[in-house]
Amino acid sequence: xxxxxSSIGRKxxxxxxxxALILFLTFHCCMNIVALFSGKAYNAICELLGANxxxxxxTLGLAALAVIHIVFAFILTAQNRKARGDxxxxxxxxxxxxxxxxxxxxxxxxxxxxxxxLLLHLYNFWYNMMFAELLHIATPIPPTHxxxxxxxxxxxxxxVVLYLVWLVALWFHLSHGFWSALQTLxxxxxxxxxxxxxxxxxxxTLLILGFxxxxxxxxxxxxxxxxxxxxxCDGGAAADCCQQAADCCKDAAAACGK
Numbered sequence: 001x002x003x004x005x006s007s008i009g010r011k012x013x014x015x016x017x018x019x020a021l022i023l024f025l026t027f028h029c030c031m032n033i034v035a036l037f038s039g040k041a042y043n044a045i046c047e048l049l050g051a052n053x054x055x056x057x058x059t060l061g062l063a064a065l066a067v068i069h070i071v072f073a074f075i076l077t078a079q080n081r082k083a084r085g086d087x088x089x090x091x092x093x094x095x096x097x098x099x100x101x102x103x104x105x106x107x108x109x110x111x112x113x114x115x116x117x118l119l120l121h122l123y124n125f126w127y128n129m130m131f132a133e134l135l136h137i138a139t140p141i142p143p144t145h146x147x148x149x150x151x152x153x154x155x156x157x158x159x160v161v162l163y164l165v166w167l168v169a170l171w172f173h174l175s176h177g178f179w180s181a182l183q184t185l186x187x188x189x190x191x192x193x194x195x196x197x198x199x200x201x202x203x204x205t206l207l208i209l210g211f212x213x214x215x216x217x218x219x220x221x222x223x224x225x226x227x228x229x230x231x232x233c234d235g236g237a238a239a240d241c242c243q244q245a246a247d248c249c250k251d252a253a254a255a256c257g258k
Contacts (some may be wrong), residue, residue, distance in 0.1 A: 007079065010072050015181035020209075022174060024062060030209040032150075036217055039147035039225045046146035051133040059130065070115065077108045110173040119164030124153050147225070154218040163215050171208040175201055200248040 033041040049055045125146070133143040141148045153159050178200030179193070187196060217223035 007076070010076055011184045014069060014072045014076065015184040018063045018177050018181045020065050021062075021069060022178065022204075024065075025174075026207060030205055032214040035147055035225060036214060036223045037152055037225050042147045042150075042225070043145055046129065047144040050144055051130055053197055055130065055187075056134070059126075070111070073107070073111055107173065107176065110169045113166065113169040114173055117162070117169065120159075120162060120166070124159070125149060147243075150214075150218055151226075154215055157219075160215060160219045164212065167208050167211050167215070171204060174204040174208070178204055 031042070034045060034245055128139050128141065128149060129143045129146060131137070132139045141152065154163075179197045182195065182196050182200075187193075214223075218226070
């Protein structure tokens with residue numbers, strides 16, 4: 001089958017799975033933005049997308065896309081290194097100096113960072129949510145309380161830094177991968193090639209900024225949803241309600257574990 005056996009076929013598979021993963025990230029980002037403004041609404045979404053059959057099927061499909069994308073990435077990288085040898089960027093550094101993007105030359109390294117970040121994210125959230133609900137594992141925070149999990153995770157400076165590093169690597173990876181996927185699929189005309197690069201850069205930047213804002217908003221306690229949580233805790237319309245909310249939710253999480 002040419003999609004598997006040929007280099008062009010593998011690139012097509014990489015492109016299609018990559019675009020599908022970008023669409024999922026867009027959906028995920030929209031979910032996270034909901035958490036900025038309403039903890040109740042975010043938890044309602046988490047309950048809707050919990051251990052229901054359709055969510056499990058979607059998760060398995062997403063996992064398959066990710067595995068295929070990663071495996072084909074390693075195959076293509078190994079193939080390119082074998083074909084070009086140690087001088088694989090000699091043309092770029094002599095004839096076309098500066099025209100090969102840094103992200104293009106370091107996609108494997110970026111991919112490894114992204115994979116490690118993905119494992120961390122699965123441990124912090126998926127393991128404590130869908131996986132825990134499916135196997136009836138007792139957790140300090142109920143599986144459907146994703147809002148409290150966000151607060152708990154980003155109360156740790158270590159996790160905040162790790163997530164930001166992950167998101168920066170993801171931006172470099174996607175900023176190259178977006179237009180590269182469209183080029184592989186044939187949308188590489190002289191005019192539209194430049195347009196797609198600009199469109200992709202803007203889209204990916206806004207997408208990653210959405211994730212970064214969520215991380216920083218909960219890390220520094222200025223998410224509007226934290227003020228609503230504070231009001232539920234003590235009815236307080238205090239000026240420092242966001243900090244009260246963070247402390248309140250931590251206490252609630254500790255209480256769940258007792």
